[in-house]
Amino acid sequence: MVVCGDDALAHRLAVELRSVYGEHITLVVPLSEATARPPVVGRARAASAALLDRVNAAVGRANGNGGGTGGGGGNSNAGPVTSEPPRGERVLEVAELTEAVFAEAGVERATALALVYDDDETNIRAALTARRLNPRIRLVLRLYNRRLGQHIEELLDQAAALATGDGTGTGPGTGFDASTTVLSDADTAAPALAATALAGTSKVVQTDGLLLRAVERPPPGPGEVADPGLATLALLSATSSDPAGADGSEGMGEQGPRLLPDAAAVASATGRGTVVLEQVSYAGPQLPGGRGGGVVPAFSSLFSRRLRWSLAGMLACVIALAVSLWLVTGIHPLRAFYLTLLDLFAIDDPAIGEPLGRQILQLLSGLVGLLMLPVLLAAVLEALGTFRTASALRKPPRGLGGHVVLLGLGKIGTRVLTRLRELNIPVVCVEADPEARGLAVARRLRVPVILGDVTQEGVLESAKVHRAHALLAVTSSDTTNLEAVLYARSVRPDLRVVLRLYDDDFATAVYRTLRAAHPGALTRSRSVSHLAAPAFAGAMMGRQILGAIPVERRVLLFAAMTVGGHPQLDGKTIAEAFRAGSWRVLALDTATRDASEDVRRSGLVWDLPDTYVLRSSDRVVLAATRRGLAELLGRRPRDRAGT
Numbered sequence: 001m002v003v004c005g006d007d008a009l010a011h012r013l014a015v016e017l018r019s020v021y022g023e024h025i026t027l028v029v030p031l032s033e034a035t036a037r038p039p040v041v042g043r044a045r046a047a048s049a050a051l052l053d054r055v056n057a058a059v060g061r062a063n064g065n066g067g068g069t070g071g072g073g074g075n076s077n078a079g080p081v082t083s084e085p086p087r088g089e090r091v092l093e094v095a096e097l098t099e100a101v102f103a104e105a106g107v108e109r110a111t112a113l114a115l116v117y118d119d120d121e122t123n124i125r126a127a128l129t130a131r132r133l134n135p136r137i138r139l140v141l142r143l144y145n146r147r148l149g150q151h152i153e154e155l156l157d158q159a160a161a162l163a164t165g166d167g168t169g170t171g172p173g174t175g176f177d178a179s180t181t182v183l184s185d186a187d188t189a190a191p192a193l194a195a196t197a198l199a200g201t202s203k204v205v206q207t208d209g210l211l212l213r214a215v216e217r218p219p220p221g222p223g224e225v226a227d228p229g230l231a232t233l234a235l236l237s238a239t240s241s242d243p244a245g246a247d248g249s250e251g252m253g254e255q256g257p258r259l260l261p262d263a264a265a266v267a268s269a270t271g272r273g274t275v276v277l278e279q280v281s282y283a284g285p286q287l288p289g290g291r292g293g294g295v296v297p298a299f300s301s302l303f304s305r306r307l308r309w310s311l312a313g314m315l316a317c318v319i320a321l322a323v324s325l326w327l328v329t330g331i332h333p334l335r336a337f338y339l340t341l342l343d344l345f346a347i348d349d350p351a352i353g354e355p356l357g358r359q360i361l362q363l364l365s366g367l368v369g370l371l372m373l374p375v376l377l378a379a380v381l382e383a384l385g386t387f388r389t390a391s392a393l394r395k396p397p398r399g400l401g402g403h404v405v406l407l408g409l410g411k412i413g414t415r416v417l418t419r420l421r422e423l424n425i426p427v428v429c430v431e432a433d434p435e436a437r438g439l440a441v442a443r444r445l446r447v448p449v450i451l452g453d454v455t456q457e458g459v460l461e462s463a464k465v466h467r468a469h470a471l472l473a474v475t476s477s478d479t480t481n482l483e484a485v486l487y488a489r490s491v492r493p494d495l496r497v498v499l500r501l502y503d504d505d506f507a508t509a510v511y512r513t514l515r516a517a518h519p520g521a522l523t524r525s526r527s528v529s530h531l532a533a534p535a536f537a538g539a540m541m542g543r544q545i546l547g548a549i550p551v552e553r554r555v556l557l558f559a560a561m562t563v564g565g566h567p568q569l570d571g572k573t574i575a576e577a578f579r580a581g582s583w584r585v586l587a588l589d590t591a592t593r594d595a596s597e598d599v600r601r602s603g604l605v606w607d608l609p610d611t612y613v614l615r616s617s618d619r620v621v622l623a624a625t626r627r628g629l630a631e632l633l634g635r636r637p638r639d640r641a642g643t
Helices: 008-019 031-063 071-075 099-105 120-133 146-164 185-199 250-255 263-268 305-329 333-344 356-390 411-422 438-444 478-491 504-517 528-540 626-633
Strands: 002-004 025-030 089-094 112-115 138-142 180-183 202-207 210-217 232-235 274-282 404-407 427-431 449-451 470-473 496-500 523-526 544-551 554-562 583-589 619-624
Touching (some): 008 528, 025 099, 089 099, 099 120, 112 120, 112 528, 120 138, 138 146, 138 528, 180 528, 185 411, 185 528, 185 544, 232 263, 232 544, 305 333, 333 356, 404 411, 427 438, 438 449, 470 478, 478 496, 528 554, 528 626, 554 626, 583 626, 619 626
Parallel strands (some): 002 025, 025 089, 112 138, 138 180, 427 449, 496 523
Antiparallel strands (some): 232 274, 544 554, 554 619
16 A cells, blocks of 8 residues: 655554554655654654643642653653654655656555645645556545545546446455545544534544534442443543543553443443443534624624614604505505605605695604614614624624634634534634634634734633633644643633644643643643544545544544445344444444335434344444454455455
């Protein structure tokens, strides 16, 4: 398999494919990657470690010792970065992707190619070239533009079908899988980041209207029985209740997190929290952008409440005058209304020689017309001001509280903002770059934005962080995220914080230190590459990965696949198909089943009986560990064909 990229996701993806799936990897990186990456990462880690040392010192003074709980994690990152590839991996350093580079990397013989450059255009050009060189290769692209990604996916799949002479270019009958999968690291990580900020322990996966929500639950008390929900997905580590404990490190053995345990393991796990599937539902289409307000505001927001009442009073006066004129003169109602408007705007002739009632009504209409002029002028000015502010950045309203403060409106921050607004969560954004890509989205959704550096005094106060529900720091700078979180904790020690960090090991060290310093507050540190890499790796193995849910420092994958070709599932009951620690069938897609079958509901059925027998034509949604999914995918027909 070939991985091409220029940032942390490419390296993390290569590690994922090599260590979890046992694949031989050719990693293609830019020429400057080998020389520029180590010192850049070293300087970033050094700056972040300097801020972390300040927290360690504070924790040491508070505990009466100088050790600190996070020092060990920070020192693990201090070693030199080597460019020598590990076993099972070949590294090519190239100036740009060309046909010669693809030939050197072995694309013509590879089963899968991942293009995870940070630039959409680079990935698209490379994908078109790779599809022409090898129509049978499986492509995984990283694209930020969702709509463009759908068109590119259809185009490349059609090209593969035409080149191979097959209707689909995929499937067991062909012996290979030439599908194209377009993913976004931002879309993969944003639901987990948003859910952590909202509920602290919730994990959410959403794809095409499918909503999976998993929730961490504390250990049950003495005499209590834990509610398993729809399914128990994981047992938390035995040290999860210890503020200084590691967040699910891989070397904890039986004390670490256990994914997909069986009923006996759940019953015997005393004092350990669980991750359960609490709610599964169809989320439907996303909320339209205009619902939260857009460039054209609603009529009720054009005018203030006082002005609306004034306009209503003027309209009532006009109607009353028109009715009175109709009753006094006996003319047609429409003519009475027309004459009243002429009198209001001083257009009609004086009512000389007319009956007394007509003359009095004309005088009253003229007086109402004089009173209406300032009201109409105020309405015009207020409407213009509303349209002007609708296209500008909004400020946080007075008295705002219980909101989420979002730091950074880049690629990740924009997706997180969209996700939070879909859930109708109030958000206040802070962004230093006035040209950031997320400002247009914030303006369309009418979300308050503070332009300024979050490390400067007064910026977070302007976002009302002291009354916020959570702080979500997702800027592209580790030092900025860490410094903002430290400052926010100094303002409010119990604030729930979630920060994005570049390096996963460093994220573990930061988590442990902040948790020890503030044991009463919830802290989560996440690496976007750590959250996104499993989904990209699963797509390279040829299956639709719905999403990934982090369980401490491990990842649980959700996948949709057809039972046929998998002897571990085909012909087995739900109970027999379950393998503890590897995979578990959660739902059955009944959209294409015959109405006479035993399952007659359409869509996804989650409460399947343990005695239900899976058939080759069934399409199921399952939760699996990375190694479990690798075992399932390792017995596909394409492997027996030797492709």
